[in-house]
Amino acid sequence: MKISDTHLFKKPTLLVLSTMVVFSSLAAACSSSAPAAPPKDGATTAKEESKTPSKPTEIKIMADYTIAQPPSPDNPVLKEFEKKTNTKLTVQWVPGGDYSDRVNVALAAGDIADLIKIPSITTPLFRQMVKQGAFWDLTPYVKDYPNLVSLDSKIWNNTKIDGKSYAVPAGRPLNGGGFFSIRKDWVDKLGLKMPQTMDELYTVMKAFKDNAPDGKKDTIGFTMRGANVIEEVFAGTVGKWKEKDGKLINMNLEPEVKESLIYQRKLYQEGLIPQDFPVLKETQYWELATSGRAGVTVETPEALFRYTMDQWKKDPKVEWTPMVSLSPKAGGKAYVSQSTGMNGVLAIPKSVPEEKMKAILKFINYGSGGEGLDLTLYGIKDVHYSVVDGLKVANDKAVADSVGTASWGKMFSTPVVDLWQYAAGMPKEVYQRNMKIAEERGKISTGDPTIGLVSETELKMGADYTKKIADMKTQVIIGKIPIEEWDKYVDQLKKDANYQKIIEEMNAEYNKRSAQK
Secondary structure: OOOOOHHHOOOOOOOHHHHHHHHHHOOOOOOOOOOOOOOOOOOOOHHHHOOOOOOOEEEEEEEEEOOOOOOOOOOHHHHHHHHHHOEEEEEEEEEHHHHHHHHHHHHHHOOOOOEEEEOOOOOHHHHHHHHOOOEOOOOOOHHHOHHHHOOOHHHHHOOOEOOEOOOEEEEOOOOOOOEEEEEHHHHHHOOOOOOOEHHHHHHHHHHHHHHOOOOOOOOEEEOOOOOHHHHHHHHOOOOOEEEEOOEEEEHHHOHHHHHHHHHHHHHHHOOOOOOOHHHOOHHHHHHHHHOOOEEEEEEOHHHHHHHHHHHHHHOOOOOEEEOOOEEOOOOOOOEOEOOOOEEEEEEOEOOOOHHHHHHHHHHHHHHOOHHHHHHHHHOOEOOOEEEEOOEEEEOHHHHHOOOOOOOHHHHOOOOOOOOOOOOOOOOHHHHHHHHHHHHHHHHHOEOOOOOOOOOHHHHHHHHHHHHHHHHHHHHHHOOOOOHHHHHHHHHHHHHOHHHHHHHHHHHHHHHHHHHHO
């Protein structure tokens, strides 16, 4: 079934191409109010157009990709970008799994492309180089580029360093991303109701195991993919920091995290989660879900459909449904996670002359809205896709040319409202349901209040703490150590001068950013 009701879209774009490209390579493409619709032609200001040089601007780019093969140097989409933006592009595509390390090597060597994708605004070496004046302060210039200005101000604020914008966020939607999804057909078959609390979720998972709605006795409850979401529901925040009364609280030291460990320990003891979950690979999580062995998992709505589409085609009664939210307990606040709103940031080194820097911003602006965004996500009309009933339908050429969010989409801001709600082949009613769920989530979603903030002490010592804490949590869940050992470790952290210094520094940075808003 195709989606023909184009009036349903807040923006006239759907991720048909990106989902096909990602599905074909068996690799995942990617993590408030929707941005204002940019100009349809993706153009910059008239003043800027008058400055367009007759000779193409040569731009060297370093960016990541997460599909089987990156676009080739003679890629038709690259050539179209060059034509539309009067540029000559040389792109160094780096596999996503290696990207952070490769960026650090490039920064350390001073071998920096004219436009470089930085994995995170908190990348230590990048921040150090920013403070040394190695990258352009883009704050005075961004206002001239409408597609960049249209990005949510919250996302821009989360990427500032000392109140200034040294990079353009590779924007993504804030809401509608990964959260719990459940086999609603199993819920209905067993006469249960959709869970609203963690206790109700436990009851449903136990019923899945005990009653085996698929008729097999190897059924479990939860795949444990994205298991950190359990802790987030209990803690009421994404990550380990929560804002309370204007102050950041480290939730690892709070009783809510202990409650989440006790909950997960119970799931493990009763066989409601895989007994080997600490060593499972990505494909194994999904095999549990698509083989009918598990009835709960965590994923974005579009990827959920993409991975379970064959399962649904074989048995149309299979109904995976994204959940709107969950409360830690009865009467508790409903929680659903909010994304960071970005997939890294795009920076320009100060070695690039000012006029070329402006040309690069124009290039980013073009790919982030209007016809340029269509080119980013879908490729060239009648070459990579055709429009059927208002829907962009990709063809084999799109797959061959590596078009979509897993390649060109990594280089631009693509916060289209339905980015995580649609997948190729999805029926209209499923898409409409997903959009409604995304809208409901947007009313109550909670994010990480520390996005873009850093503690110097954590940069130096945080990795050791993170590993130790994660190991302790896993050992508690599988019963290798008693919960009392966790209590003792928390007491140690409360007395640990360096850990407390991290908390102090994060609060200082949080207060500084709040004062700059």
